[in-house]
Amino acid sequence: MDTRLKRKIKIYFSSIYLIDILVIALITLILFSNLGDYIQINKVQHDLAAENIKNNALELFSLCIINIGFIIKIILVIKRNPKSPQIQSNSINNVIFVIRNGFHYKETRNTLIISIALVIILLIIYLYFLATGGYENNIFVRFFQTYPFKGSIFVIIILFLAMMYALKKTLDIIVVNDGLRKVNEGNLQEDIKLDGSLAIKELVKNINLIKAGYKEILENGMHNEKLKTELISNVSHDLKTPLTSIINYVTILKNGDITEAEREEYLLILEKKSLKLKILIEDLFEMSKINSGKIKLNRDLIDILSLIHQGIGEYSTLYEEKNISFKVTTEEDAIYMELDGKLMSRALENVIINALKYSLNNTRVYINIKLEDDFLKIGVKNIANYEMDFNEEEMFERFARGDKSRNSKVEGSGLGLAITKSIVELHSGEVRIKKEGDMFKIYLIIPINKE
Numbered sequence: 503m504d505t506r507l508k509r510k511i512k513i514y515f516s517s518i519y520l521i522d523i524l525v526i527a528l529i530t531l532i533l534f535s536n537l538g539d540y541i542q543i544n545k546v547q548h549d550l551a552a553e554n555i556k557n558n559a560l561e562l563f564s565l566c567i568i569n570i571g572f573i574i575k576i577i578l579v580i581k582r583n584p585k586s587p588q589i590q591s592n593s594i595n596n597v598i599f600v601i602r603n604g605f606h607y608k609e610t611r612n613t614l615i616i617s618i619a620l621v622i623i624l625l626i627i628y629l630y631f632l633a634t635g636g637y638e639n640n641i642f643v644r645f646f647q648t649y650p651f652k653g654s655i656f657v658i659i660i661l662f663l664a665m666m667y668a669l670k671k672t673l674d675i676i677v678v679n680d681g682l683r684k685v686n687e688g689n690l691q692e693d694i695k696l697d698g699s700l701a702i703k704e705l706v707k708n709i710n711l712i713k714a715g716y717k718e719i720l721e722n723g724m725h726n727e728k729l730k731t732e733l734i735s736n737v738s739h740d741l742k743t744p745l746t747s748i749i750n751y752v753t754i755l756k757n758g759d760i761t762e763a764e765r766e767e768y769l770l771i772l773e774k775k776s777l778k779l780k781i782l783i784e785d786l787f788e789m790s791k792i793n794s795g796k797i798k799l800n801r802d803l804i805d806i807l808s809l810i811h812q813g814i815g816e817y818s819t820l821y822e823e824k825n826i827s828f829k830v831t832t833e834e835d836a837i838y839m840e841l842d843g844k845l846m847s848r849a850l851e852n853v854i855i856n857a858l859k860y861s862l863n864n865t866r867v868y869i870n871i872k873l874e875d876d877f878l879k880i881g882v883k884n885i886a887n888y889e890m891d892f893n894e895e896e897m898f899e900r901f902a903r904g905d906k907s908r909n910s911k912v913e914g915s916g917l918g919l920a921i922t923k924s925i926v927e928l929h930s931g932e933v934r935i936k937k938e939g940d941m942f943k944i945y946l947i948i949p950i951n952k953e
Contacts, residue, residue, distance in 0.1 A: 513590075517578050520591035522572050529569040536562065543649060574797035674702045681709065690717040741782065744775040751775075784916040788848075792924040799842040799928060806837050806846070806948075808880065810869065813850045817858060825864045826857075826884075837878060839950055849925040852918035853944060855883050860942065862887040873950070877931075880946040890937045918942075 536555055555562060580587045589595050603616040681694035693710045751768045754760065760768075791797055814828050855869045861884040870881040925935045931948035 515575065516579060516582070517588040518576055518594060520781070522576060522591050522596060523591075526569055526572050526576075529572075531567060533562065533569070545749070561615045585622075605736065607932050644858070678702075678706065678709065681706075684714050685709075685716070690720070712905045741779065744778045744782075748772055748779075776896065785921065789917050789921055790923070792921065792928065797928070801840040801843070802843055804836050804841045804843045804846070806839055806841065806880075807832065807871065808835065808836075809843070809847050809882070811851055813847065813854045814869075817851060820855065821858045824861065826861050827866045828869060829866055830869045830871070834871070834873065837871070837873070837950075839878065842925075843947075844926065845925045849922040852881075853920045853946070854916050856944075857882055857884045857942075858864050860884070860886055862940075876950050878948045878950055880948075881943060882945075883941060883943045885940050886937075886942045890940070890942060922946075 536551065546906055589598070601614075603609050681692075684692065690713055693713070694706045706901060751772050755765060755768055755772075759907075810830065814830070818826070818828060854867075861867060863887045868881075868883040870879075870883075872879055919933075919935075924949060926933050929948055930948065934945045934947070936943040
């Protein structure tokens with residue numbers, strides 16, 4: 503025998519095919535039909551059925567043997583590998599999949615139970631009328647004989663509805679796949695809109711949520727890339743400007759054709775530019791250290807009102823020529839909190855220095871401190887000396903400045919508010935910025951009982 507033929511025969515006897523199920527179903531129907539005729543109450547019909555079985559006994563016996571053979575084959579295949587028998591039919595696999603998993607989910611459990619119950623009820627009713635009335639008096643047969651047109655319309659409607667139901671399920675999958683294809687092509691603007699079953703609606707909702715999350719990640723990535731480019735540009739400018747001045751003045755000092763007074767003046771300028779570079783580099787290191795997540799808070803019981811007054815006293819004369827005054831309002835005499843004193847002092851100093859730098863001359867900076875539930879809210883307000891055309895969130899970016907100019911006479915690294923925000927967030931708080939006309943407002947909200 504040919505090797506390929508042997509292999510095919512072996513595969514056939516070790517697998518379950520759709521033809522096996524169809525043969526078993528067809529033979530079983532034939533046998534039950536003859537049995538139904540035989541057990542009828544009507545004596546004439548019973549005698550005719552008995553005579554028919556007697557005349558076709560050999561054929562019926564052969565059908566029984568064939569049916570038993572196919573059933574034994576299926577049992578052996580399942581017994582050999584009960585967890586995953588070899589089934590060479592998508593239709594059978596689909597039926598097994600539905601039966602195995604359909605009862606696990608609420609959306610399909612009720613439908614499956616109702617479908618099985620209807621099939622069993624219809625089968626029992628049919629067999630009952632078949633046993634009591636025979637083919638001639640069977641209610642189903644009589645209905646289609648009496649109303650052939652209505653019966654045909656009824657069958658067509660049932661088939662049409664079944665086809666529409668099947669197509670609806672297929673269309674649901676097609677619409678979802680089409681939406682996923684658009685996402686894959688980069689179209690993240692349109693949500694998938696589909697009215698289907700609860701399971702399909704849930705699937706569409708989850709896909710739309712995933713798409714929205716992917717869109718947000720993509721936009722954040724583009725935003726971060728833009729920030730990275732701006733950061734490199736800004737830090738290059740802020741490092742290059744004082745460095746260029748240092749190089750130029752060093753070159754001048756090397757020249758012997760300058761007076762002692764000029765030499766002293768140039769040395770002072772060099773010192774100032776060097777200190778500016780030092781501050782910028784220190785701020786960069788501090789920002790990097792805070793954002794690395796490795797920094798640990800050394801909390802102590804500290805009066806935050808004292809920290810605020812200390813910062814005002816230390817820096818209020820920094821821009822003395824601007825004649826800026828501070829007004830602190832609070833209903834408390836002291837507010838003790840578990841804080842990292844060094845870091846929180848730095849955060850408050852940055853806010854105070856920022857107010858001094860960017861306040862209009864001869865104005866007042868208002869600091870309001872109040873307790874709200876379990877939070878301490880510190881509000882700092884000042885009138886800006888420039889047109890505030892920035893986005894509030896942009897002010898927390900590294901090297902961001904309110905006046906949008908890298909050539910501003912106001913010195914600073916542009917990291918102050920970003921460092922403040924990081925320090926406050928380390929204390930489980932948050933920082934908010936608002937602008938109203940020429941009024942710039944920044945709020946530090948810190949939980950009181952956070953340890």
